[in-house]
Amino acid sequence: MQKRNNWLLLALFAPAFAVFVAFFLLPLARLAFASAMGPSGFKIYLAAITTPRYLETLVYTILLSAGVTLVTLVISGIVGVFLTRNEFRGKSLLVSMLTFPLAFPGVVVGFMIILLVGRQGLMGDITKLLTGEKLVLAYSMAGLFLGYLYFSIPRTITTIMASAEKIDRSLEEAARSLGASPWRVVKDVLIPALVPGLISSGAICFATSMGAFGTAFTLATNIDVLPILIYTEFTLIANIAMAAALSIVLGLITWMALSVARAAAGNSVAAAG
């Protein structure tokens, strides 16, 4: 019966595997292949990371994503722990509002940022009232930064709330019973317990920021990020080899970030995605 079951299990497993191979692995292999099919062969990777325009974009994107990740973790850490550890009226409403943007695609996030800090945005109106100067952030690095924060915060809050809920309450109570102040409890109990969750959600936040396309696309900023660069290489310049090479560089960076986080935080990274 063992044998028969094995065949049945294989039959259950095979379709998903086939689809995955045909529409993911195979195309990805072709992509890698295509990158080296340009006139410069594999040297194109060298070009991709030495040409100043590309390099600059790459560095910008990484810095932006890393910065966003850091700020997101701090903000969501505070909010997430606060929400799991306190009960008050209207909490569930607050949680729903904080997690509502979870399902927004990048374009909508971009639009939200335009409404907030764009040319006709709220921030502009307020600053004009206060200082007479209209503050417009949306189309600069700051706008991108805010946009990435906007889509990262809700996701990270949910994962942090989930891992904070799992922390054994009695650990904290034990620390308190031993005379630890609230800050000591946070430092000695809460943060160590949250670290795996923080690492994994941080990695995911970084990876999503690296690959985010919609927000930058809508904001049409004067600073290119890597996905936009790939897009313009492909559609406007039709430099397929370079677009492919840059995609692979991008894919490798995000993949590496996730793997490092996985190694550091145990197995939970992928699951949190």
Add this chain to the structure above:
Amino acid sequence: MQKTKSMLFHAQFLFTLLVCAFLIVPVVQSVVAGLTENFIMGVKSGLTLRWFVQVWSLYRDTIFLSILIALTCLAVTLILGVPAAYAMVKKQNRWTRLFEELLVTPLAVPGLAIALALIINYGGFTGFRTSWIFILVGHVIFTLPFMVRSVIAIMNSVSLKEFEEGAASLGAGFWQRFFQVVIPNALPGILAGSLMVFTLSIGEFNLTWMLHTPMTKTLPVGLADSYASMRLEIGSAYTIIFFLMIIPLLIAMQWVAKPRQREFVMEKSHAATGATVLRPIAAASCSPDQKEGGRKLSGTALRLVNCAKTFVDGTRALEPFNLKVEAGETVVILGPSGCGKTTLLRIIAGLESPDSDGRVYFGEDDVTDVPIEKRNVGMVFQSYALFPNMTVAENIAYGLKVRGIEAAPRHQRVSEMLDMMKIGQLQNRHIDQLSGGQKQRVALARAIAVRPKVLLLDEPLTALDAKLRDLLRVEIDSLLRSLGITAIYVTHDQSEAMALGDRIVVMNTARVAQVGSPREIYFEPQTRFVAEFIGTINRLKGRLQEDRLVFPGGSIPLPASSAVRAGENGNVELFFRPEHAALVEFGQGHLHATVVASFFMGDRTRVIIEGSSDDYLTIETKGIQSFKKGQRVEVAIDPGALLRLDS
């Protein structure tokens, strides 16, 4: 929760409100903008639905296409993902693990790169490239990992293996198990995954922007177009439509994620009887056809020949094992933890197969290669493995249903079982509304409802408290006896073994230590292991002097029949049980000793004494006398009860 909210609380609360404002203010702005005549002028310019009408006429198609793609994507990921997840949970090998690893990569590889790869590989097929199916493919690749992971997570968290084994022991085949046990129990995960997939597909932009053509625009693509047109009111109205679409999805997600507990319905009979929920089951009330035939009616003889078990990791859980069980006999497998009891039971059940030489016979039939669902065994699992997706009555009926028994006789049989186990009032309850003892009864009822050839019980009482254990032990005993069923009962509790077994098989590290009736095992243990495992045993160590054994505190005559020979260096060890010794007047006993401790146990007093050999001795007395530490006592031992044991 603090009573008075501290400074810290207020600071954090304010901070949270600020974050919330950052996220929600633009949402409110867009809602206002979509409903007002002029965005710059604000609400003063008047409210209107004009923009919605415009959006509807301009972008209607994108909404329909998005819904079409999301629904199809959901169907495809369900059809591909759920079976794959199940296979991956069931079969952990190199391939499934590799696939599990690979499944993470679409999360790591940016959508843009996936889209580019798809275009480079399949862009040449113009018909495909320009149809919405092309976008669908991208969405499937992007969402499949979420579905699979969500389903894997739930399958790992519910004790799927037990439920499946439970179903298999009742006769359910592969597909029946898949559809009746696996899918219903994985439902929360499937639902969560479905919502996730649908929501992701509706909002997907990175991939879709690259994959779309002017004829195949989805909602987010349309949104991007509308934003690019720089008309904030239309963009806002369109965004509101998007919000309206995802809000129900988000609410549903929260609802699914919330842990729910079924209400514990207290029935009247329940409330009335208070704590004594369990009424003793009357063995006489079992179905008449079984009662009359006496002991040998429904059981089958059972034979294990040479059944060894080596697990793939090399663990030798069972040395070649031979056992013959008469029809209708109750055999108890007794042994310390990890000695292979469960493995043995699972081989009999057909959940494990023995190493290649081993054979299992039910009666004259060789069932070694028969899967559990065809063996017609009844199995009671340690954790009960009751199906949480079914009520008590449905659980009991399950094995009958699988066997294709029609509704009328099935119901009758179920109510017979319910009556017999005195759980009729529970029949419509769900499993998580039962107490431990009630679950135990349902598990028993489910196992015997199918009139199995052999009833297998793996430590069925360990999850219960001591009092209930005693009660149920008596009940199980009378049940087994009145049913006349062949039963194999695994336990590590010696009193349970003594009470239930016609015969006891004592096991020690993958081997049989001794087989015999409870009396034989107790009074004539063949090894020290058996003697020490069952009850308490005392050791006397001394030298032979003519026909007496002489030891530090005294001496005792050897029984004439026993052929005691001295070991090397002339030392002899003899053993006796506490009840074969008594505390006597000075001058009438065999040895002097000092009391170390005494335990008053109600009906008797257990006295621990020292002075006669290296070990303490344990003696039991019935009198009302009490003992003090250091008190001198004299002990008489029944010479006929002295045992010689191989170590």
